[in-house]
Amino acid sequence: MSKKAPAGGMSEQDVQRFALAYHEAAHAVVHAMFGGHVVDVRISRGWFSGCYKGRARITGEVVPTEEAAHLLAGGIAMARWLEDNTDMSASAARRKGRESAQGDLSDLKALRRKYKDDAPTEKAAQRFAEELVNRHWSRISAVAERLAAKGRLSGADVRRLAGAPAVKKTRKGAA
Ligand SMILES: [Zn+2]
Numbered sequence: 001m002s003k004k005a006p007a008g009g010m011s012e013q014d015v016q017r018f019a020l021a022y023h024e025a026a027h028a029v030v031h032a033m034f035g036g037h038v039v040d041v042r043i044s045r046g047w048f049s050g051c052y053k054g055r056a057r058i059t060g061e062v063v064p065t066e067e068a069a070h071l072l073a074g075g076i077a078m079a080r081w082l083e084d085n086t087d088m089s090a091s092a093a094r095r096k097g098r099e100s101a102q103g104d105l106s107d108l109k110a111l112r113r114k115y116k117d118d119a120p121t122e123k124a125a126q127r128f129a130e131e132l133v134n135r136h137w138s139r140i141s142a143v144a145e146r147l148a149a150k151g152r153l154s155g156a157d158v159r160r161l162a163g164a165p166a167v168k169k170t171r172k173g174a175a
Contacts, residue, residue, distance in 0.1 A: 016051070019100070020078070020100070021144040023101075025158075028143060029139050032155075035164075038057070038155035040152060040153065041054070060167070065124075072105075075097035075104060139164075
């Protein structure tokens with residue numbers, strides 16, 4: 001089996017950084033495109049572990065199907081970026097994306113416990129999230145590339161780069 005070498009002479013560290021930037025950018029963009037509020041999004045490299053960590057801080061009232069989709073969008077976007085930009089196979093890229101989404105998957109389980117029948121199944125949420133990542137790919141790319149360069153973006157940066165709609169005042173009753 002060939003060793004997974006990143007394309008274009010990208011270092012392993014750059015691959016990690018970009019993959020994670022796409023993961024966090026997808027959370028933020030999908031949430032913002034639903035009219036949700038993004039506080040900020042960041043990635044940083046642990047000085048000791050050398051590993052990249054990221055988070056997207058978001059707030060606002062949510063509809064279960066939208067919340068589920070934004071949770072799963074992170075791992076899906078990371079997988080797509082890895083598949084397109086490294087010589088990783090599609091299935092290896094999907095595995096990596098899923099590994100990066102362990103926290104998101106437990107959040108989805110909690111969401112399903114909370115909303116019961118109003119929450120989508122994981123399968124339905126996955127399908128919806130895939131559709132959204134495809135639909136918003138150029139927005140996710142714009143945010144992720146900037147995030148990879150800067151390390152942090154404010155919610156206003158995310159909205160501007162993604163061309164997202166204004167934040168909804170109240171999310172109650174949204175479909
Ligand atoms: Zn995530």
